[in-house]
Amino acid sequence: MKVHVNLSLCQGHARCEEICPEVFATDTVEGKCLILKDIVPDDLLEKARLVVRNCPEGALRLSRDKGAAAEGETA
Amino acid sequence: MTLLFQPPRPDHVPADRIVDFDFFHIPPGMTDPAEIWHDLRRSDVPRIFYTPRNGGHWVFLDYADIVEGYRNHEIFSTYQTPIPPIEPFPVMQPQGVDPPDHNVFRRLLAPMFTPTAVRGMVEELEKRAKALIGGFADKGECDFIQDFAARYPTGTFLYLFGLSEDRLGEFLDLAGTFFRSTDPAARAQNVVDIYAVLESLFREKERNPGNDIASAIVTARDADGNQHPWQDILNCGFLLFVAGLDTVTNTMAYIWRYLATTPAARRHFRDRLDDPDAFLRAIEELMRINAVSNLFRRVTHDCTFRGVALRKNDRVILPNTVANRDPTVFENPDMIDLDRKVNTHVTFGVGPHRCVGSHLAKREVMVSLAEWLRRIPDFELVPDSGETRAFGGSVMGFESLKLRWDV
Numbered sequence: 160m161k162v163h164v165n166l167s168l169c170q171g172h173a174r175c176e177e178i179c180p181e182v183f184a185t186d187t188v189e190g191k192c193l194i195l196k197d198i199v200p201d202d203l204l205e206k207a208r209l210v211v212r213n214c215p216e217g218a219l220r221l222s223r224d225k226g227a228a229a230e231g232e233t234a
Numbered sequence: 235m236t237l238l239f240q241p242p243r244p245d246h247v248p249a250d251r252i253v254d255f256d257f258f259h260i261p262p263g264m265t266d267p268a269e270i271w272h273d274l275r276r277s278d279v280p281r282i283f284y285t286p287r288n289g290g291h292w293v294f295l296d297y298a299d300i301v302e303g304y305r306n307h308e309i310f311s312t313y314q315t316p317i318p319p320i321e322p323f324p325v326m327q328p329q330g331v332d333p334p335d336h337n338v339f340r341r342l343l344a345p346m347f348t349p350t351a352v353r354g355m356v357e358e359l360e361k362r363a364k365a366l367i368g369g370f371a372d373k374g375e376c377d378f379i380q381d382f383a384a385r386y387p388t389g390t391f392l393y394l395f396g397l398s399e400d401r402l403g404e405f406l407d408l409a410g411t412f413f414r415s416t417d418p419a420a421r422a423q424n425v426v427d428i429y430a431v432l433e434s435l436f437r438e439k440e441r442n443p444g445n446d447i448a449s450a451i452v453t454a455r456d457a458d459g460n461q462h463p464w465q466d467i468l469n470c471g472f473l474l475f476v477a478g479l480d481t482v483t484n485t486m487a488y489i490w491r492y493l494a495t496t497p498a499a500r501r502h503f504r505d506r507l508d509d510p511d512a513f514l515r516a517i518e519e520l521m522r523i524n525a526v527s528n529l530f531r532r533v534t535h536d537c538t539f540r541g542v543a544l545r546k547n548d549r550v551i552l553p554n555t556v557a558n559r560d561p562t563v564f565e566n567p568d569m570i571d572l573d574r575k576v577n578t579h580v581t582f583g584v585g586p587h588r589c590v591g592s593h594l595a596k597r598e599v600m601v602s603l604a605e606w607l608r609r610i611p612d613f614e615l616v617p618d619s620g621e622t623r624a625f626g627g628s629v630m631g632f633e634s635l636k637l638r639w640d641v
Contacts, residue, residue: 170586171348189345214578215580
């Protein structure tokens with residue numbers, strides 16, 4: 160599974176980094192979400208799903224699509 | 235005084251949306267000030283209503299509307315919002331500035347308060363928590379507010395600003411007047427005093443910059459390589475002073491009050507001192523249940539929101555504690571589930587002005603609780619401590635919280 164962040168929605172709550180630091184970090188310029196591993200390893204999938212559901216801005220999503228991220232998003 | 239942002243007479247408010255509600259008034263005998271909000275939530279008042287109290291303002295009660303109030307800065311401004319109106323009110327940087335201009339100071343502060351940046355402060359936070367708790371642990375009792383919850387975040391502010399702990403008394407006095415005084419003359423003088431302290435502090439840091447946030451703010455350069463406007467620097471200092479003190483104090487007071495009366499919750503945390511994920515989940519749940527802030531917005535132009543006519547300069551209150559118990563978002567919203575897995579609470583707000591210090595605030599609470607439970611594993615409220623008075627307003631809380639334990 161691939162994880163996407165919509166940075167125009169992200170406000171830097173960093174709940175993602177708190178819950179799953181293996182996949183998510185916070186950038187040091189704007190304090191917004193930084194994805195470390197866009198393809199989520201199977202053993203972290205459950206955690207990544209929790210992260211998506213806990214994002215207060217709904218800025219994250221998981222997709223099966225391993226291709227390019229949708230418009231307006233960076234992976 | 236003529237108010238620049240005088241709200242109009244509410245002739246645009248239909249009679250069936252008017253409710254008599256004073257968010258400062260806690261009825262005698264009510265021990266939890268948030269109950270005035272939960273009584274509203276459980277009543278059949280309109281989910282968007284107007285009260286003539288405190289200068290007149292709207293109240294939103296649905297999670298979706300509260301969140302929209304935070305996100306939609308084109309309608310809901312953070313500029314000049316106090317309820318009741320106080321003008322001129324210091325324009326806190328970046329809190330009192332609407333996007334996109336707020337982004338200048340937001341980008342300056344955000345990297346200093348990321349989870350990683352805050353992890354770098356943990357050792358200092360632990361040391362200070364240990365020292366404070368060590369000062370009264372052997373006495374078997376304390377006034378949690380006076381002896382810990384008010385002192386601790388004020389000490390954190392001194393640390394962030396590279397100031398000596400010797401100045402704690404001075405800053406506690408400034409903060410005490412700012413948050414608790416009801417005397418308008420004292421309040422006006424207090425703001426002047428806080429700005430005078432910030433002025434000399436930033437001038438000193440400009441001459442001798444250190445490895446602290448005040449130095450980072452005063453030495454930062456804008457896109458053209460210039461120092462930020464001096465007034466904005468002071469306004470940013472003012473925000474950091476007022477935003478991280480009373481909120482943390484009263485969040486802690488709520489949490490310790492709950493733990494003092496709930497042995498199973500104390501055990502839950504004690505059993506998870508070495509399980510940071512579970513400890514964080516439980517703290518997140520107590521943050522949801524004990525949201526102390528009721529934040530203000532001001533309407534930027536005449537418009538219709540969810541079918542309700544709003545007028546330019548109408549004030550709105552967004553009560554976080556109400557949003558956090560919305561049954562359409564939270565399963566069993568009134569139940570405290572320390573293992574709640576999905577918890578999109580709005581205790582730190584959402585949208586462009588989401589609390590930039592949330593990770594520091596959470597870390598202060600987590601470090602304090604862990605150190606406390608290691609030293610004082612069981613504690614209770616002092617029975618009949620009587621006049622433990624609760625207060626409402628923008629930040630809700632308690633004037634004192636007497637705790638006791640066996641030594």
